[in-house]
Amino acid sequence: MTAPAVLTLDKLSVRLPAGADRSHAVRDASLMIAAGEILCVVGESGSGKSIMANAVMQLLPGGVTLDGGRVLFEGRDLAQASAAEMRKVRGAGIAMVFQEPMTALNPLRTIGDQIGEMFSIHTDLSKRDIRSKVLALLTDVRIPDPARAAGAYPHELSGGQRQRAMIAMALALDPKLLIADEPTTALDVTTQAQILTLIRELQSRRNTAVLFITHDFGVVAEIADRVVVMQHGVIVEQGQADDVLNRPQHAYTRQLIAAVPPLTAPPPRPFGSDTILSIDNVSKTFRTGGFLGRGARVTDAVKNVSLKLPKGATLGIVGESGSGKSTLARCIIRLLDPDAGSILLDGRDWATMPREQVRRETRHMQMVFQDPFASLNPRHKAEELVAQGPIIHGTPRKQAIAEARKLFELVGLDPAAGDRLPHEFSGGQRQRIGLARALALKPDVLIADEAVSALDVSVQAQVLKLLTDLREQLGLSIIFITHDLRVAAQICDLVAVMKDGAVVEHGPAGDVFNAPQHPYTQALLASIPGGDFARCHALT
Incomplete structure (x- = not known):
């Protein structure tokens, strides 16, 4: 039985301001992501993958506008939603994890306060219950000593711990869709592996749909169920991860995969003994x-x-x-x-x-x-x-x-x-x-x-x-x-x-x-x- 679609993009187009290097950041993009599925969107910088994700959340930068198409979240077109309606969707229905948590987290507030704000805005829970929820979330994302982390400021945590805190915040209200925009790019390999395992486990346990944006094909090979490849704002290929990675059809996909450095050292090169x-x-x-x-x-x-x-x-x-x-x-x-x-x-x-x-x-x-x-x-x-x-x-x-x-x-x-x-x-x-x-x-x-x-x-x-x-x-x-x-x-x-x-x-x-x-x-x-x-x- 096919899982129901959580998000469907139907010929979505996003227009860039006059003077940009092209007219549209995204043109006629159509895709679907189901509950419990991880869909990876890959492409070079400037391919439109992050703009597409921001269009879903109505978080487009100034001068960049929707220019047609539908953004169906559980059947409802978010492209037509008001600002007040989107405030209710963000966090509770769709949550986002960004590439650099230090810029997404408030440096003047503790981690616990920032996660707790999700509950104070969207629920009627008491302060005591909110603290219990925060500690449970920090435990869920495997941050050591959750009580200490809750009282810490962002700069007092490591990069991997900050990213875990961002994931905890994103999952606070059990969203149906998690958008992860390059969340592991700046992390070292062991921390990256831990975050990917964490996202996969949480997604499986909660049956969350995950839209994962990355330029790293190693990450795609690790976690993707399906893959979408974007070039210059256009989806040029999409399909099951195994097919796209091992039997790519489009020349651009083959070019991207060919650029992945293999984990094998070339033959020794002669150099001086001095x-x-x-x-x-x-x-x-x-x-x-x-x-x-x-x-x-x-x-x-x-x-x-x-x-x-x-x-x-x-x-x-x-x-x-x-x-x-x-x-x-x-x-x-x-x-x-x-x-x-x-x-x-x-x-x-x-x-x-x-x-x-x-x-x-x-x-x-x-x-x-x-x-x-x-x-x-x-x-x-x-x-x-x-x-x-x-x-x-x-x-x-x-x-x-x-x-x-x-x-x-x-x-x-x-x-x-x-x-x-x-x-x-x-x-x-x-x-x-x-x-x-x-x-x-x-x-x-x-x-x-x-x-x-x-x-x-x-x-x-x-x-x-x-x-x-x-x-x-x-x-x-x-x-x-x-x-x-x-x-x-x-x-x-x-x-x-x-x-x-x-x-x-x-x-x-x-x-x-x-x-x-x-x-x-x-x-x-x-x-x-x-x-x-x-x-x-x-x-x-």
Whole structure:
């Protein structure tokens, strides 16, 4: 017996404001999701998948409007619903989990208050009953010590715990439909696996329909019952997950799957035996809280780490959030001062170098950050951002701008686009600007900190190829930090696995991925969503 449809989209169209790159964000989209079913919507950034979800909730941004079609929720057309009617539907009938809980949660209110607000607005429960419900929900989503979490503020929880709190809030009123918009994209593999298992279990137990938006085909392989593929606002393919993943019909679907990095390291690549960067027994401890030094919480973020980066090689540093990999990177480049150890770049010790000298030496070591939008000044034109470093180091402005335009070509951008502001570029293009800015000083070592983790698979593949090409052309040595082991397998010559601030395994990429020795490395590899699909997806 076929389960009843909870949500049906019938030729839904969403119009973009004048001047956009196309007339419609979504055009004539039709799909159906039944009770107890997980429907994954996949596509690149800009494909219209999030706009489609926001149209269901009537949460479209300014200037973006419905332009036809129906949104049938349990037979009722929400496209015609008033604002007051939608307030009753949101939360109670349809709930949403967003990609970044830190922006969705109020930083000034406790987690318990924010979950409890769902009950105080939509029910007549007493404060005591609401607290019982909140604690039961936090227990349901497997947050350790629910009472403590209820009294905590968002910043006091880990990323995975914040996402669990968002799921608890979304499920508070037993909605018939849960919309999850990229809820695991920024999470490390073990936390991601836990959240996916949690969503699957809760969906099965409550018979909830789940509309899951993602660009990660590993996630699709892990949880999807059916799949919808979107390109430029149009649904180009949909069907059972097994059919779409293993027998894709549309060229765009095949292209997306081909861009998924397989979990196999390529053959070893020759590189020099000379060491350009030597990290010896580096440690960093943080002390937080307490009063006058008493009762402070001590965290050993990096513990006696020793690594060597050969000239022309790429060293990958992988591990979960909180493993210490980004703290180590910031110590290497001296955004943080290490407490102990040495960091030798061509014989010069960056760990003990005076700050003024570090500023002069930064041209030798540059960093590309995870979020290029946060690291690029929104008020400066792209070419000025790229030219800024050389100008500070004494290059005449005219020459620096000319060199910036050449760098735009090198990283695959139109030099004429240098006149645009950061918000006028896509995420992948902004990451290329970040790369161009880092390369402008002609560094010996490039540190890429989660530089592709927020990009969809096809853009990710382009940036990885670009990094590989630049390594060959410019003789770069790269430290590549990531929580995505599939990505590390594609680009890294050597891999160091970090856990709780320490390196637990280190060696050639092929050895680490094909024959991991440490139980933690084995656990990381086993946690990759859609593991079998990641190891040998249908199209490579």
